[in-house]
Amino acid sequence: MNNYMQIHKYLKQFDIKPSVQRTAVMDYLMTHKTHPTIDEIYSTLSPFMPTLSKTTIYNTLNLFVEKGAVLHLSIDEKNARYDADISNHAHFMCKRCGKVYDLFDLKQELFNKPQLKNFDIHSVEISYSGFCGTCTGMN
Amino acid sequence: MNNYMQIHKYLKQFDIKPSVQRTAVMDYLMTHKTHPTIDEIYSTLSPFMPTLSKTTIYNTLNLFVEKGAVLHLSIDEKNARYDADISNHAHFMCKRCGKVYDLFDLKQELFNKPQLKNFDIHSVEISYSGFCGTCTGMN
């Protein structure tokens, strides 16, 4: 209940009207920091909201990204992934298990490069890929 | 002629048999440093090779990427883009005109980060997006 209030407040900060569906999606993103796909979000929420449509998940996430409330990640070639952590940080995707990991925050330096002088930068994405420690037995 | 010899040599370095089609695609990539899409490559080559199939362009580029002879860029959400420059460098894509620009080489530092200790890194991609100088009249 308190949680819903917080999410409503958060959505309003980005000029997003907090419908039931939107609140549920944002709630999911905030409590699952796994950079989920549309299908993962839909599959989890659908049993609790039987009339939920996958199109709504698409619409909702497109709106969130447009309003700047969540990040869209291109690191996974197969499916778009979404991140409620809108800070600038790098990601790693494991090609074996498919998990997407947070790595480190991007330094301001990356935005001050002289080569960027004539570009109006809207966003930056740093994507590593390879095998994670769990998959290689490295840790 | 000399050019073909060079391309053949280059392909063989990556263990790729230099067929006519493969040679033409690599030639295209080397002389057009625009990070082209499959369609751009196909549209340009097709008139000169009437029997050319778009599937061959797909097969060829998948092979090149697999063998490490070219880079696959994910910066463009709509279409895959390819780069014969296999050095580690950052890219910018203009959301208005669609051009993909080379920016700067990635520093070794990006591979030595302590947060990467437990990851087996195969590749890194740094993608900026926004508006380019030509589109904003900035230059």
Added chain:
DNA sequence: TTATAAAACTATAATGGTTACAAAGATAAA
């Protein structure tokens, strides 16, 4: 409250880039 308009949601169809598949063609070995 009731009427009306706007916004959001839903189901389905369409789109389009990419891959799967099987047949035809080219190359290399025997």
Added chain:
DNA sequence: TTTATCTTTGTAACCATTATAGTTTTATAA
């Protein structure tokens, strides 16, 4: 030349995403 292997080709299938149109919900105001 025969045979096997590799490459190319055309078509069909796949599948994530978007477009569309109808329905439901929410907001506005009479």
